[in-house]
Amino acid sequence: MEQATLSDTLPPRTREQLATLLGISALYIGFGMTMGLIQGGFPAIMRAQGISLGAAGWLYALYLPLGVAFLWAPLVDRWRPPLLPPRLAWIVPMQLLAALTVAMVALLEGAAMGILFSMGLFVAFTMATMDIALDGVAVERIHSTWRPRAAACKLGALSTGAMIGGGAFVALFHSYGWKAIFLCYAASLLLLVLPVLLLMKEVPHAGLPNAMRRYAASLNALLRNPVQLKRLTLLTLTCCVIFPIAGLNRLMLLDLNVPIVQIGGIVGTLGPIAMLITAVISMPLMRRCGLSGALMAFTALALLAFAAMTIGFVRGQPWLAMSGAIAVGAAVSGIFVALSARILGWSRGAQPATDYAAFYGVGRFASTLATxxxxxxxxxxxxxxxxxxxxxALLIITGLLRAPMAEKDE
Structure with a gap:
């Protein structure tokens, strides 16, 4: 069962909640840009340049630091760096390091692939560490009544970032070139850290007792809890199903001979827009139909998308295959946003950053290998x-999710 804290027992202050949502959403946009470049940018660009499908698939290994970040999440919970407020002391330097490294990449066009790949891994590492601290802020400062809105805002911000990183950057790459694109990316990371500095005031640690704050955060504490372990297992299985089926579609479109500029301009833009629409409708859908109803609705949408992509590929109809690729992204987002609000509650306890990072990170790592x-x-x-x-696989995982993820299990 989730930990009840003082911040949940007091009425939420709308201004503080809105400021928190604006600050963390800006940083999630930058994180979404990074994910968009890794998932939809580099593999598609390299595939268009002639590398094999299998080799392009290995480029998703850049995502691994985002998937294993839970391994160093306990450090973020345990150690409070000086000078800046606890969480911001992780967020700000990691964001600055990422921006600086990206700026260096912009100036190293034509460098050896090993050097560029290593720098990409470092950017992924810094952004993953920033994300751990950011998730800790969300867990600690978002009131229980605001969690559905927070989950929808996160999806909307990540979708906006993906639209830029996996859509606009890919579509404009051949027009503006390596240097301009990566310098714009670096500048964006710098600008997106400003709202969290300007809007979010330091508050007590969500009312958690000092004794709990001295608790030594560890992954073992999560794994020894049978309820938390059950939740973690189901989430990991879900990620291993939904993310590969949504993440490989651009490679399918390239195999269908769809131009990469068209993929970036249409799928890379309309896909995140569809995810934004999903973020808007998912919360009222869950309130009206419950979690089971929402899962069934988004699963039905995914099945229709599978049919569209299959028929489009077999018959050589790119418009139908692209429509399916856009729709399946929206369906996967709807499934996951329904679970994201629960993760905020499950992580309320002595080690919020560690628990939250584990719920997301183990699934990310496993789904990266699955992709x-x-x-x-x-x-x-x-x-x-x-x-x-x-x-x-989606039908099976939806059946598993409906019973144990019911409201009474929250």
Missing amino acids: IAGAQMVSWISWPWFYASGAL
């Missing part, structure tokens, strides 16, 4: 069979 494996799998079984397997 890499999925790219290799397509090389053997073809895209139609891949989507048929995805449909079956």
Whole structure:
């Protein structure tokens, strides 16, 4: 059961809650840009330049630091750096390091791939560490009545960032070139840290007792809790199903001979817009139909998207395949935003950053491996069979989610 804290027992202050949402949403936009570049940018660009499907799949390894960040999350909970407020002391320097490294990448066009890949891993590491601290801020400062809005805001911010990183940057890459694109990316990371500095005032640590604050955060504490372990297992299985089926679609479109500029301009833009719409409608849908109803609705949308992508690929109809790629992204986002509000509650306790990072991070890590494996799998079984397997797996995981994730289990 989740930890009840003083901030949940007191009525929320609307101004403080709005300031918190604005500050963390700006940083989530930058994080979404990074995810968009890793998931939808580099693999598609390199595939368009002629590398094999299997080799392009390995580029998703840049996502690994985002997936294993839970390993150093206890440090973020335990150590309070000086000078800045506790969480911001992690957020600000990590964001600045990421921006500086990206600016260096902008000046190293044509450098050896090993150097660029290493710098990309470092950017992913700094952004992952920033995200741990940012999630801790969200857990501590978002009132229980504001969690659905916080989950929707996070999806909206990540979608906006993905629209820029995986859409606009890809579409404009050939027009403006390496240097301009990466300098714009670095400048954006710098600008997006300003709202959290200007809007968020330091507050007590969400009313947690000092004894709990001295608690030694660790992953073992989470894994020894049978309820938390059950939740973690289900979330990980869910991520391993939903993220590969949403993350490999641009490679499918390239195999369908859709130009990369068209993929970036249409899918890279309309996809995040569809996710933004999902963020808006998911909260009232859950209030009206409950979690089970929302899961069923978004699963039905995903099945329709699978059908559209399969038919579009087999018949050589790019518009239908692109429509399915956009729709499946919205469906996956709807499934996950319904779970995100619960994760905020599950992480309320002595080690919020550690628990939150574990819930998200273990799933990210496992789904990254599943995405890499999925790219290799397509090389053997073809895209139609891949989507048929995805449909079956999604139906199974939706059935598992409906019972144990009911309100009474919260």
